[in-house]
Amino acid sequence: MKIRSGFVTNSSSTSFLIISQDDFDESTFLDLMGVRLDSPIASLFKQLFADIIQSSRRYDLSRVNEDDIGEHLFDGDLTPAMIERLKRAAKQGGKAYLGHLSSDENLIQTFFCTEAFEVESEAIYFNCLSCVW
Amino acid sequence: MIISLYSDSYGQNDYFICPRASLSIAELRARMLDRAKVNSGSYASGLIDCLYADIFIHSLDLKKDYTDFFEKEYEKFGEYLRKRMRFPREVVQELQVAFDISSAIYRFRPRFSFLNDEYGLEFLTTLIEDEPQERE
Numbered sequence: 001m002k003i004r005s006g007f008v009t010n011s012s013s014t015s016f017l018i019i020s021q022d023d024f025d026e027s028t029f030l031d032l033m034g035v036r037l038d039s040p041i042a043s044l045f046k047q048l049f050a051d052i053i054q055s056s057r058r059y060d061l062s063r064v065n066e067d068d069i070g071e072h073l074f075d076g077d078l079t080p081a082m083i084e085r086l087k088r089a090a091k092q093g094g095k096a097y098l099g100h101l102s103s104d105e106n107l108i109q110t111f112f113c114t115e116a117f118e119v120e121s122e123a124i125y126f127n128c129l130s131c132v133w
Numbered sequence: 134m135i136i137s138l139y140s141d142s143y144g145q146n147d148y149f150i151c152p153r154a155s156l157s158i159a160e161l162r163a164r165m166l167d168r169a170k171v172n173s174g175s176y177a178s179g180l181i182d183c184l185y186a187d188i189f190i191h192s193l194d195l196k197k198d199y200t201d202f203f204e205k206e207y208e209k210f211g212e213y214l215r216k217r218m219r220f221p222r223e224v225v226q227e228l229q230v231a232f233d234i235s236s237a238i239y240r241f242r243p244r245f246s247f248l249n250d251e252y253g254l255e256f257l258t259t260l261i262e263d264e265p266q267e268r269e
Contacts, residue, residue: 034175040259041169041177044247110246119176 011104012113016052017082018097019061019089019125026050032124047108056099061090082127089125134235135262136227137254138220146249147242149195149228150188151235153263158189165260181260188241188261195228195238 018024027037029049035042064073069090070083078086086096103110112128119126136149152161162185171177199213207213210232214225231238243249248256 032176034172034177036170036172039170039177040256041171041180045177107246107249114244114246117176 011102013100013102014113014116014128015100016056016098016126016128017078017086018052018056018127019085019094020097021092021094021123023058023095024124028123032119032121032126044108047106048112051101051105051109052097052099055101056097059096059098060093061086061096062093064090066090079129085125085127134231135254135257136224136231138224146253147240148254148257149224149231150192150237150239150241150257150261151228151231152237152261153235155236161185161189161261168260184245184260187244188239192239192241195240196232196235197237
């Protein structure tokens with residue numbers, strides 16, 4: 001019998017979906033999350049924005065066949081409600097960003113892997129509910 | 134005054150939050166939300182609210198714990214810190230100073246990963262400290 005001492009670490013990841021009417025930028029994202037530019041927490045959300053852009057795939061929904069959504073496109077992690085949202089956005093020609101954050105990457109992503117939330121403004125819908133921490 | 138203790142094998146920090154002024158926790162909450170510069174009702178506002186509750190509602194106030202329950206058992210606050218809490222000597226010395234000038238001493242163990250290291254201390258200082266230090 002082998003005995004191992006020490007501790008075991010778990011890594012985690014969380015999927016996210018962002019739907020926007022247009023391409024969105026850092027200031028729009030900060031506004032969505034309720035962070036002012038001079039906030040001491042702004043750097044945290046700027047890093048999150050950069051990680052989201054880097055770790056996601058962007059879809060131009062105006063080029064997507066609505067019937068393919070949930071069938072050939074975006075299948076897997078999405079809930080029926082998210083698929084319905086994507087179909088609605090496809091009718092309006094919006095953009096979608098689908099990706100995941102990993103707790104192995106940095107402390108910011110580690111934190112957001114422990115969070116489950118859904119936020120929405122007139123321009124952007126951000127779903128980060130697929131957290132399994 | 135905020136004292137940081139790099140405490141465990143996971144690299145997790147403990148913080149001792151020692152407000153000098155006798156502010157109510159409602160006033161401390163308002164101060165944190167105001168200094169955080171987040172929009173009311175937003176995700177970020179909820180995040181700061183959670184942080185406030187973690188510190189001022191769910192964390193143990195060592196000063197109150199000592200004076201309410203352990204003053205007869207341990208003659209001095211430092212003895213309570215050493216023997217009951219098993220804090221290292223250098224932290225005990227700092228907390229003894231804080232005892233006389235602070236309205237409370239909250240032992241805060243952050244669950245938010247981004248509150249570790251220098252960023253965490255700087256962030257907490259900006260939000261909570263009686264006289265925020267200027268950022269470099």
